[in-house]
Amino acid sequence: MDFLVGAEDDDGSRRGSRAPSGRRGRRRRRRRNRGGFLAPMLAVIVLLGGIGAAGFYGYTWLRGVMTPEDYTGEGAGEVVVEIKDGQTASDVAQTLEKQGVVKSARTFTGAVADAGKSSSLQPGEYRMRKQMSAAAAVKLLDPTLRLLERVTLKEGLRLSDTLTTLAKETGKPLKDFQQASKNVKALGLPGYAKGRLEGYAFPATYDITPKMTAADILTAMVDRFNQTAEKDGLKSAAKGLGHTPHEIMTIASIVQAESGNLQDMPKVARVIYNRLDTNRKLEMDSTVMYGLNKYGISATNEDLQSKSPYNTYMHTGLPPGPIANPGDHAIQAALNPAKGAWVWFVTTDPKRGITKFASTEAEFLRLKAEFEKNRGSG
Numbered sequence: 001m002d003f004l005v006g007a008e009d010d011d012g013s014r015r016g017s018r019a020p021s022g023r024r025g026r027r028r029r030r031r032r033n034r035g036g037f038l039a040p041m042l043a044v045i046v047l048l049g050g051i052g053a054a055g056f057y058g059y060t061w062l063r064g065v066m067t068p069e070d071y072t073g074e075g076a077g078e079v080v081v082e083i084k085d086g087q088t089a090s091d092v093a094q095t096l097e098k099q100g101v102v103k104s105a106r107t108f109t110g111a112v113a114d115a116g117k118s119s120s121l122q123p124g125e126y127r128m129r130k131q132m133s134a135a136a137a138v139k140l141l142d143p144t145l146r147l148l149e150r151v152t153l154k155e156g157l158r159l160s161d162t163l164t165t166l167a168k169e170t171g172k173p174l175k176d177f178q179q180a181s182k183n184v185k186a187l188g189l190p191g192y193a194k195g196r197l198e199g200y201a202f203p204a205t206y207d208i209t210p211k212m213t214a215a216d217i218l219t220a221m222v223d224r225f226n227q228t229a230e231k232d233g234l235k236s237a238a239k240g241l242g243h244t245p246h247e248i249m250t251i252a253s254i255v256q257a258e259s260g261n262l263q264d265m266p267k268v269a270r271v272i273y274n275r276l277d278t279n280r281k282l283e284m285d286s287t288v289m290y291g292l293n294k295y296g297i298s299a300t301n302e303d304l305q306s307k308s309p310y311n312t313y314m315h316t317g318l319p320p321g322p323i324a325n326p327g328d329h330a331i332q333a334a335l336n337p338a339k340g341a342w343v344w345f346v347t348t349d350p351k352r353g354i355t356k357f358a359s360t361e362a363e364f365l366r367l368k369a370e371f372e373k374n375r376g377s378g
Helices: 002-066 089-098 105-114 134-140 159-170 174-182 214-232 234-240 245-258 262-277 285-291 328-335 361-377
Strands: 076-083 124-130 149-152 205-208 344-349 354-358
Touching (some): 105 134, 124 134, 159 214, 205 214, 214 234, 214 328, 245 285, 245 328, 262 328, 344 361
16 A cells, blocks of 8 residues: 555656646747747748838839830920931931920830821921920821922923922022022933933922922932833833933923823824834924923914924924923823824814824815814904
């Protein structure tokens, strides 16, 4: 029993001596575990807080960098901006920023892309304002708002009349055009033009900007002629007809001057070729009048005595060069004359532009009488 009691006491004393220690240990471990968990948590929170603040400020800075500055509103003042041929939207953006129209080139490229107009910017001069919003600047670059004069030059005008028309329509001095017309090397004339602009200032409608000089305008007209000559195959077609390109242009100018309408042009061209082929004098009133610097459809007897090289009643063959600036229809007629044996034509009714053709002298005399009758009754 003592043994049993002793054993119990001994066991109890061991349990008694260990139990408090175990509970305290567990409590201490729990305390330590709580402290050990909270510390990393706090460190993470502090770290994340720092990252968050840095991220916020970093985002704010990045947004400022990535979003270019822009003006607001429609701007003020006036500035003329030129978009040159071949410039991209980025090139235009740089020009606008440099001239103080937009705050940033990047702002403009973004605005023009948003508007879907990056590829629709057209060359020309535009009236803009300074310090405009990029979106407002895009609107003012509409091609319909370009600063230009639209000048139409009719077919068959002599060079002198062409220059006068250009001076009147553009407000530039006539002497500027006259001087520029003499500097033929700068105009890009083809070699076969023999250094003369007459016949090669192509008649068409031209958009002329304020910055274009007289030489720029005449160069544009010669360029248009060169394009037409390339399209029509002028050189090769002339060779096939046994003539030089310059001779074809001379024929075309006479066709233009003598024809009452487009339908008559191939027939008038045939008359010219038939006369040249049979070594007849052309006997064209239009060439005589050109040589005398006069206007009219019928030369007088006095006019016919002129010794001008353009007097085709006196000289055989073609005159020295074109007598006007023919259009594409006249050029086409000179290259593609109608088939026929006609060697005369008479504009029997000038008011209505009626021209009749004859292959015999008797027919010609009847047509001439008809013309005299109509002229007398007019």
